[in-house]
Amino acid sequence: xxxxxxxxxxxxxxxxxxxxxxxxxxxxxxxxxxxxxxxxxxxxxxxxxxxxxxxxxxxxxxxxxxxxxxxxxxxxxxxxxxxxxxxxxxxxxxxxxxxxxxxxxxxxxxxxxxxxxxxxxxxxxxxxxxxxxxxxxxxxxxxxxxxxxxxxxxxxxxxxxxxxxxxxxxxxxxxxxxxxxxxxxxxxxxxxxxxxxxxxxxxxxxxxxxxxxxxxxxxxxxxxxxxxxxxxxxxxxxxxxxxxxxxxxxxxxxxxxxxxxxxxxxxxxxxxxxxxxxxxxxxxxxxxxxxxxxxxxxxxxxxxxxxxxxxxxxxxxxxxxxxxxxxxxxxxxxxxxxxxxxxxxxxxxxxxxxxxxxxxxxxxxxxxxxxxxxxxxxxxx
Numbered sequence: 001x002x003x004x005x006x007x008x009x010x011x012x013x014x015x016x017x018x019x020x021x022x023x024x025x026x027x028x029x030x031x032x033x034x035x036x037x038x039x040x041x042x043x044x045x046x047x048x049x050x051x052x053x054x055x056x057x058x059x060x061x062x063x064x065x066x067x068x069x070x071x072x073x074x075x076x077x078x079x080x081x082x083x084x085x086x087x088x089x090x091x092x093x094x095x096x097x098x099x100x101x102x103x104x105x106x107x108x109x110x111x112x113x114x115x116x117x118x119x120x121x122x123x124x125x126x127x128x129x130x131x132x133x134x135x136x137x138x139x140x141x142x143x144x145x146x147x148x149x150x151x152x153x154x155x156x157x158x159x160x161x162x163x164x165x166x167x168x169x170x171x172x173x174x175x176x177x178x179x180x181x182x183x184x185x186x187x188x189x190x191x192x193x194x195x196x197x198x199x200x201x202x203x204x205x206x207x208x209x210x211x212x213x214x215x216x217x218x219x220x221x222x223x224x225x226x227x228x229x230x231x232x233x234x235x236x237x238x239x240x241x242x243x244x245x246x247x248x249x250x251x252x253x254x255x256x257x258x259x260x261x262x263x264x265x266x267x268x269x270x271x272x273x274x275x276x277x278x279x280x281x282x283x284x285x286x287x288x289x290x291x292x293x294x295x296x297x298x299x300x301x302x303x304x305x306x307x308x309x310x311x312x313x314x315x316x317x318x319x320x321x322x323x324x325x326x327x328x329x330x331x332x333x334x335x336x337x338x339x340x341x342x343x344x345x346x347x348x349x350x351x352x353x354x355x356x357x358x359x360x361x362x363x364x365x366x367x368x369x370x371x372x373x374x375x376x377x378x379x380x381x
Contacts, residue, residue: 001113002039003072006064006102008056009033011303011378013341019140022171022201029340031302032056033375034101036109038072044108045370047305048101049274050094058098062086067102073113075106079280083253092252096277103278104309104366112365118279118309119316119360128315131357134335135165135193135328137301139184141172148183155184158337162355165193165220165328170210171201178213185217193328197223200250204233211241220328221246221268234265244326246270249299253277254284261292267326272299273309282313295323300334303342307351307358308366310334315360333358346374 012030019026032052037043048055063082072078079099086095111118119128136158139151151168158166168184170177177196185194196219202210207225214222221244226233228250238245244267251257253276260266269289273282282298289296296318300310314331323330335358336343344350348369352359361367 001042001071001073001109003036003067003070004039005037006059006067007035007037008059009035009375010052010056010380011342011375012052012380013339013378015339017142017339019142019338021140021169021197022199029342030380031342032059032101033303033305033370034059034105036067036072036102036105038109040113042109042112044105044112045305045366045368046101046104046106046108046278047274047302047309048097049272049302049306050097054094055097055101058094059101062095063098063102072106072109075103075110075278076280078106079103079278083277092256096252097275100274100276100278100281103280104273104305107279108365115364117360117362117367118312118365122279122283122312122316129331129360131354131359132311132314132331132333133164133329133357134333134353135167135195136161136163136337136356137167137197137334138337139166139168139180140338141169147176148180151180152183152187156187159188159192162357163192163335164356165195165332167195167197167223167334169199170196171198174206174210174213177210181214181217181219190218193220194218195220195223195246198225200224200227202226204230204236207233207237208240211237211243215242219243221326223247223270224249231259231263231265234260235263238265238267244268246297249275251276253281254288257285257288261288261294266294269294269296270299271296272301273313274302274306279309279313283317286317290322293323295326295330297332298334301336303340304344304346304351304368305366305370307335307343308361308368311351311358311360312366341374342378346371
């Protein structure tokens with residue numbers, strides 16, 4: 001079975017209200033979907049995390065000519081060929097996001113050809129969860145007065161929807177961050193788990209001080225406290241912070257996660273399958289993390305394709321991994337709750353959310369059917 005065609009679809013949606021985090025602001029959701037078709041007429045879908053039009057260029061101009069006409073029945077072998085061809089200048093970043101998108105599409109094809117869901121190809125057991133609990137990621141910054149009250153109201157809504165855990169943004173500065181967390185915790189009460197994500201806003205000393213300021217609020221983990229390039233800073237924060245430290249969404253492949261794990265930088269590893277190397281490479285990253293006793297909680301921030309990938313990985317590969325109990329469910333999936341029609345309306349049959357849990361797709365491949373009219377309505381050149 002050979003690849004016959006590779007197509008990219010960059011889709012864009014203008015937000016009704018911009019939102020931001022510590023590094024920049026969004027006024028639109030834009031992402032790159034990749035569609036691979038074989039000579040047997042099987043189509044697979046993938047997604048790359050990052051600047052959509054740049055990922056499209058990498059796929060169309062560099063990787064697609066290498067893939068078309070190639071046997072694609074063994075996605076890890078194709079992954080290795082694409083990675084080695086680009087490794088002189090693409091071991092991290094956009095080139096890996098492009099490889100990730102293609103790898104995901106090839107796993108979708110492989111599982112469809114086998115008549116099985118992807119999770120079954122990743123698992124040696126049929127005992128997989130039909131639904132997976134999710135935590136709500138939201139509480140981004142908005143350009144309105146009384147931000148603490150706005151974030152608290154948003155958080156209360158997630159609790160009412162049945163989410164047992166919430167993740168909010170910090171990184172505005174020590175006093176503003178404490179005020180926002182205080183308002184959220186006061187509104188939701190002590191029971192829901194609460195995580196904070198700085199998106200590498202701080203240096204190590206600032207992050208450690210912030211962690212101690214936030215200790216009274218019962219924070220489940222402190223995500224990306226420092227730059228992804230500052231491994232020494234990560235080690236210091238993990239040593240001195242009174243809560244677990246999470247990170248890895250900006251890291252790529254087993255070769256990038258190796259130092260992060262070996263050097264004791266994180267309590268929780270957070271690779272993004274749509275950037276870190278796709279399904280093929282997530283198998284290696286998860287194995288490395290298990291060797292070190294570090295739980296893997298995937299970073300998930302994209303379309304329903306990315307969400308389906310995370311569900312299959314959690315159901316087929318991340319359930320039952322050996323790691324210490326850090327006080328949260330496992331498996332546990334991130335569900336971005338910001339405005340995103342490509343998460344909510346991209347599929348002809350959306351992934352079902354019920355009281356803070358998501359259904360694991362059971363059909364062949366990723367078990368999803370993309371609404372092509374939705375894609376065409378939002379596609380940009």
